[in-house]
Amino acid sequence: MKIISVDGIVVSNTAFKENSKIINIFTKDMGIIGAVSKGCKKMSSKLRLPSERFAYGTFHLYYNENGLSTLIDGDIKNYFINIKSDILKISYLTYICDLAINVYKESLDNQVYNLMEAAILKIEEGMDAKIITNILELQYLEYLGIDLNLDSCVKCGSTKVVTLSLSKGGYVCQNCRTNEILIDEKVLKMLRLYYYVDISKINELNIDKKISDEIDNIINEYYEEYSGIYMKSKKMLKTLES
Numbered sequence: 001m002k003i004i005s006v007d008g009i010v011v012s013n014t015a016f017k018e019n020s021k022i023i024n025i026f027t028k029d030m031g032i033i034g035a036v037s038k039g040c041k042k043m044s045s046k047l048r049l050p051s052e053r054f055a056y057g058t059f060h061l062y063y064n065e066n067g068l069s070t071l072i073d074g075d076i077k078n079y080f081i082n083i084k085s086d087i088l089k090i091s092y093l094t095y096i097c098d099l100a101i102n103v104y105k106e107s108l109d110n111q112v113y114n115l116m117e118a119a120i121l122k123i124e125e126g127m128d129a130k131i132i133t134n135i136l137e138l139q140y141l142e143y144l145g146i147d148l149n150l151d152s153c154v155k156c157g158s159t160k161v162v163t164l165s166l167s168k169g170g171y172v173c174q175n176c177r178t179n180e181i182l183i184d185e186k187v188l189k190m191l192r193l194y195y196y197v198d199i200s201k202i203n204e205l206n207i208d209k210k211i212s213d214e215i216d217n218i219i220n221e222y223y224e225e226y227s228g229i230y231m232k233s234k235k236m237l238k239t240l241e242s
């Protein structure tokens, strides 16, 4: 067995034997790694904090390519103190990790981790969790193979778009529009910004609540209809939000 160090976040853990846990680490470069964390339930164990759910940092492992690895040590990079002080933010963190795992399993693309990490760090910095989550959801569509065309009319390519058609898969112009209801131009423009913004570079979110709520509805509807993903954590989040 070789020793490796990986950056990642513990997305789930289960009890194992008397004092141990099996943890699943979503890693930056190596997908999801399962590892035994021996004795981590003891208060004195140095593995206690790195084995907790949402532990985020660098993990040192005896790596087993064909089965469970073994956690040797972990350096926590950020304790997410801000997120963990707020039940709603914890729900967003839970949902984001669940979503990222689902999207990663579909695409096996390491960029899925990077987007998730950027979104979590922005929420920890105090940015609006709902808006950051919507941005992430929109940017994940590409990795789910259900990308929306937000550049021009999805049917004819015209840039004079009047609304968004979820069934057609993007913006549509007046000529190609059939029975879709019109969507405010500001919402259409903002949706495109959500889609292209570099999450790690967001410093400020000044978005009218009416616009962000409408975008939230559009994204929720699209996920429900087309993603094929159903998550308990999303349902939980909706209950808490309402």
Ligand SMILES: [Zn+2]
Pocket: 153, 154, 155, 156, 157, 158, 172, 173, 174, 175, 176, 177
């Ligand atoms: Zn058109």
